[in-house]
Amino acid sequence: MSHLAVEICGLRLKNPTVLAAGILDETGTSMKAVAAAGAGAIVTKSVGREPRPGHGNPSIVELPFGLINAMGLPNPGINEYAAEVNEAKTSGVPVIGSVFAGTEDELAELALLMQNAGVDAVELNLSCPHAKGYGAEIGSTPELVEAICRKAKRATSVPVFAKLTPNTSDIASLAMAAEKGGADAVVAINTLKAMAISPEARMPILANRFGGLSGAAVRPVGVRCVYEIFEAVRIPIIGVGGISSGNDALEYIMAGATAVQIGTGVWTDGTEVFNKVCREMLRFMERNRFETVKDMVGVAHHGRA
């Protein structure tokens, strides 16, 4: 009998689909609604110290194969957001708190504040490509990633996940640095730095000019990144990027991911996407006699099931 339950760093997930940071997670009630729709765990909005309004509009560009967004990390600040975490926790699924900051010390402090808010794990956003001074700007060298992870680990007792940027020539070395710094898992990938220009307006469409590309277009990049990371580290990997079907999730899992996150899939398929991915994965597992998701993790590296 096949089943979808997975365990990652002690977190028990009824299925491996996790809501990605930045999607329907500004409010606790929305996160609860996503959990009720079938997600195995929830990642919160990326939260900082102070309230932040984010970038102006346009903050989204719709493309046939994905989205470019430059929301700019809007969030109410960790103090106010704690109430939303509380609300999300009543959903019964694990809640992973995403945090961002401009320095290692501030990020470690935020990780602790997020832990105090009651999350089951912390996800360090080392990879937002469209907020100046944050995210990818502090997460694109192995030295910084290692130092940040080490400080965050020292400050907290819950598992710490490092969300890595694909906007680098060597994501595997970032993953190794995260592992060396003590991260309990890595999350890959965040969005790819991107731009869309309106020829008629003769300017970039996004108010922030630059944004992050997500959706089906980035899946082959994400799968490749997870594949490379799997060969470089021993800690678990959470795969993200362009997942909206069981097959998409299986690509990541066979590349080496223990669980997957879904974000832009909510745009294409609504919150039903979590159930859909799970249903399709389970059907595949039954037909191919995989009992657990774990049995499939990394099998693409052996060239056979």
Add this chain to the structure above:
Amino acid sequence: MIEVASHVDEVPAVKTIRFDAPMTAAPGQFMMIWVPGVDEFPMSVSYVGDNFGFTYQILGEGTKALAAKKPGDKIGVRGPYGRGFSVRGKRVLMVAGGLGMAPIGPFVEQAIAHKASVDLVIGAKSKGNLLFERRSMDAGATVHIATDDGSKGTKGFASDLAASVMVQKEFDAVYACGPEAMIVKVMGLAFAKGIPVQASLERLMKCGIGICDSCAINGMHVCKDGPVFSEKELKILSELGRAKLDLSGRKVPV
């Protein structure tokens, strides 16, 4: 991007832009309008079908820049998005306050095309601010007017006038669009009589496509589950009339 075909004044600080292009949309649906280099914001469709268009109020820098666009200038349009109004029953009451008349304008026409009889309550500051009054009468609606200063129709709130119209006549369905306090009152009137009701709600909107959570209300989303909500949803939206999110996602009073 699409060329502005016409740009006309409706009432003070309220203008309508129309395009030489068709759009299939339900009244109550919205589109995201981009003024390059300035801003992008949601706008209710006020004309559907051929030569679609929208009607807006000049409120800030973005709409001020929009107001300067001339026929031939191009602006960005994406959409339509969300869920609009649907005609339910043969005798309907629509209640619109201020710019709430923008989506109700085309809905009056649609309901009458569906052979419904329409009673319309329009509320505005003064007689000069009554949007689409003539348009609605031409479509065949029975129009009731409430103004804050009593310069036309009844002096007072649209919701109070709606209450008295509901005493005089029976309705199969009630529709509301306008200030949140008005919506809450009209909704209450319909609930009390057990009449189906739909209301168009407003929250801060960023993405417009159901992912960013900035227009969340009780875990539902104005851009995707709304803007038009029906009685079943309205009954559970405890934040309606009370709380909304600001730009940074902080809960603030309505």
